[in-house]
Amino acid sequence: MGSEGGPQASEEPLGDYAGLGGRGMTSAIIATEVPPLCHPLGEENKLVVAPGMLSGSHAAQSGRVSVGCKSPLTGGIKEANAGGQGAQVQARLGYAAIVLEGKPKDDTLYKVFINKDGVEIIPDNSLKMMGNYDLIDKIKTEYGEKVACISIGQAGEMKMTAASIAFTDMEQRPTRHAGRGGVGAVMGSKGVKVIVLDDSEMPARLPKDAEKFKAANKTFVQGLKKHPITGEGLPAYGTNILTNVINEAGALPTHNFQTGRFDGVGNISGEAQSEIMTSRGGKVAKGCHKGCVIQCSGIYNDKDGNYLTKRTEYETVWAHGGNCGIDDMDTVAMLDRLDDDFGLDTIEMGATIGVAMEAGLAKFGDGEAAINLLKEVGKGTPLGRILGSGAAVTGQVFGVERVPVVKRQALPAYDPRSVQGIGVTYATSTMGADHTAGYAVTANVLGVGGSVDPLKPEGQIELSRNLQIATATIDATGFCLFIAFAILDQEDTFNAMLGMLGAFTGQELTGDDFVALGKKILDYERDFNARAGFTAKDDRLPGFFKTEALPPHNVTFEVKDEDLDQVFNW
Ligand code: SF4
Numbered sequence: 001m002g003s004e005g006g007p008q009a010s011e012e013p014l015g016d017y018a019g020l021g022g023r024g025m026t027s028a029i030i031a032t033e034v035p036p037l038c039h040p041l042g043e044e045n046k047l048v049v050a051p052g053m054l055s056g057s058h059a060a061q062s063g064r065v066s067v068g069c070k071s072p073l074t075g076g077i078k079e080a081n082a083g084g085q086g087a088q089v090q091a092r093l094g095y096a097a098i099v100l101e102g103k104p105k106d107d108t109l110y111k112v113f114i115n116k117d118g119v120e121i122i123p124d125n126s127l128k129m130m131g132n133y134d135l136i137d138k139i140k141t142e143y144g145e146k147v148a149c150i151s152i153g154q155a156g157e158m159k160m161t162a163a164s165i166a167f168t169d170m171e172q173r174p175t176r177h178a179g180r181g182g183v184g185a186v187m188g189s190k191g192v193k194v195i196v197l198d199d200s201e202m203p204a205r206l207p208k209d210a211e212k213f214k215a216a217n218k219t220f221v222q223g224l225k226k227h228p229i230t231g232e233g234l235p236a237y238g239t240n241i242l243t244n245v246i247n248e249a250g251a252l253p254t255h256n257f258q259t260g261r262f263d264g265v266g267n268i269s270g271e272a273q274s275e276i277m278t279s280r281g282g283k284v285a286k287g288c289h290k291g292c293v294i295q296c297s298g299i300y301n302d303k304d305g306n307y308l309t310k311r312t313e314y315e316t317v318w319a320h321g322g323n324c325g326i327d328d329m330d331t332v333a334m335l336d337r338l339d340d341d342f343g344l345d346t347i348e349m350g351a352t353i354g355v356a357m358e359a360g361l362a363k364f365g366d367g368e369a370a371i372n373l374l375k376e377v378g379k380g381t382p383l384g385r386i387l388g389s390g391a392a393v394t395g396q397v398f399g400v401e402r403v404p405v406v407k408r409q410a411l412p413a414y415d416p417r418s419v420q421g422i423g424v425t426y427a428t429s430t431m432g433a434d435h436t437a438g439y440a441v442t443a444n445v446l447g448v449g450g451s452v453d454p455l456k457p458e459g460q461i462e463l464s465r466n467l468q469i470a471t472a473t474i475d476a477t478g479f480c481l482f483i484a485f486a487i488l489d490q491e492d493t494f495n496a497m498l499g500m501l502g503a504f505t506g507q508e509l510t511g512d513d514f515v516a517l518g519k520k521i522l523d524y525e526r527d528f529n530a531r532a533g534f535t536a537k538d539d540r541l542p543g544f545f546k547t548e549a550l551p552p553h554n555v556t557f558e559v560k561d562e563d564l565d566q567v568f569n570w
Pocket of ligand 1: 061083084286287288289292293294295296297480481482
């Protein structure tokens with residue numbers, strides 16, 4: 001989509017990008033085509049939306065989509081990953097990537113409609129400053145109940161660095177977000193409010209070897225169902241099963257990373273959440289896209305039994321719960337709903353409100369005050385604009401020293417002093433602090449894929465390195481990252497996943513190929529960040545993690561700087 005004489009759409013062959021998908025596609029395009037020193041909101045930046053390699057096929061769990069750009073939050077490369085229906089529908093339409101580029105000449109807002117006949121770019125200023133929920137309702141009346149939408153709320157239009165991009169789920173609600181790094185602000189800077197995808201009359205993508213693919217898919221699904229986390233824990237309690245587990249491990253960042261345990265944890269745990277959902281006629285266990293068999297999502301109704309939000313995920317429950325001292329599930333669910341509506345990253349906003357509470361803007365535990373602060377963001381008041389710029393800016397404006405960010409992106413829900421492996425990932429990831437980039441909680445806490453003492457520095461570099469490589473590849477395939485529990489523990493499930501990829505593409509894929517792809521993606525990203533000015537000093541945690549001991553284990557982050565510099569030395 002260009003901007004000369006009004007926005008235009010054009011279709012291009014994939015060329016050197018053929019065969020890539022998801023994060024492999026987004027990071028290759030951004031590293032190759034975007035000048036690393038450009039302004040993230042300027043015309044030289046690009047926003048790339050790429051379904052995974054297997055998206056649009058009948059492969060289980062293959063509906064993840066990657067959104068890439070130069071991040072306005074970190075200043076480095078960004079890949080933000082989401083579920084929802086977008087990946088499947090876009091892939092069936094035959095587009096391996098949608099690329100928004102250039103910059104509109106005025107402040108006209110556009111919607112983009114894509115179906116089997118091609119692409120239309122339509123000016124529609126009636127959508128201005130709509131929240132995601134109202135926006136999707138309007139789109140449904142216009143385009144029907146079957147389309148998938150990719151959209152921004154008010155935060156993206158205001159180009160806030162905490163702004164997300166929403167993907168509609170199976171019920172056409174804007175609940176699945178490419179949350180991190182301010183990708184919504186980049187979409188806003190391109191003047192696009194919503195991309196509407198209609199795959200009517202488009203068939204599923206077919207594998208090269210149908211029999212082999214079907215057999216591998218069957219073994220893969222059996223593997224997911226037999227693993228205790230993917231087969232039982234996640235469907236029953238969602239990702240919020242982790243609240244009790246991480247609190248028990250003394251690693252639940254509480255009151256803006258002051259302690260590792262939260263007294264009110266019983267009210268916001270996955271167990272408590274599921275009980276509330278069931279008692280109010282909500283739904284426990286559902287997928288965010290067709291073909292999900294793990295089903296970590298669900299429906300959370302309000303006290304009157306009306307839909308409020310999806311099953312709020314662990315990261316969000318932590319961010320708006322323990323981190324802000326809030327132990328009321330309805331308040332946390334409301335904050336989640338508001339984030340989704342305004343189009344905001346829940347991790348960034350929870351961390352930001354935690355910093356604001358430490359600055360004295362509200363008291364820890366005051367749920368009503370947290371809701372009011374978030375509403376300021378949606379309205380775009382001067383205070384809201386500061387908060388919508390994330391934890392780093394908020395800490396700077398209000399003079400707070402304890403600001404939990406790396407590369408200006410907020411830390412997620414595991415304190416790196418009690419889970420030192422995830423600290424290595426936070427520090428060194430190309431994305432800024434990001435738990436999904438190399439989820440060392442597996443071996444550190446969950447006993448998945450081996451066991452490494454979470455409180456000691458030994459073994460953490462190798463653990464994080466291997467996980468960062470594997471994750472980059474999984475993010476390229478379109479598989480939901482939660483398959484990692486089963487493929488790390490069960491060799492037959494890992495082999496079945498490789499079998500699906502091989503049968504689909506027609507090219508056998510070995511374990512070495514899997515590793516090589518991850519390294520290639522990380523090389524693209526490291527190269528972009530180096531050219532954007534990042535050096536070893538950016539691969540560090542904030543100083544307070546090394547000087548303030550975290551109760552209850554009273555530990556500091558002990559991994560040495562020179563060891564952090566070895567993570568990508570392969
Ligand atoms: S496991 Fe959860 S996040 Fe993954 S695809 Fe299913 S519902 Fe979506």
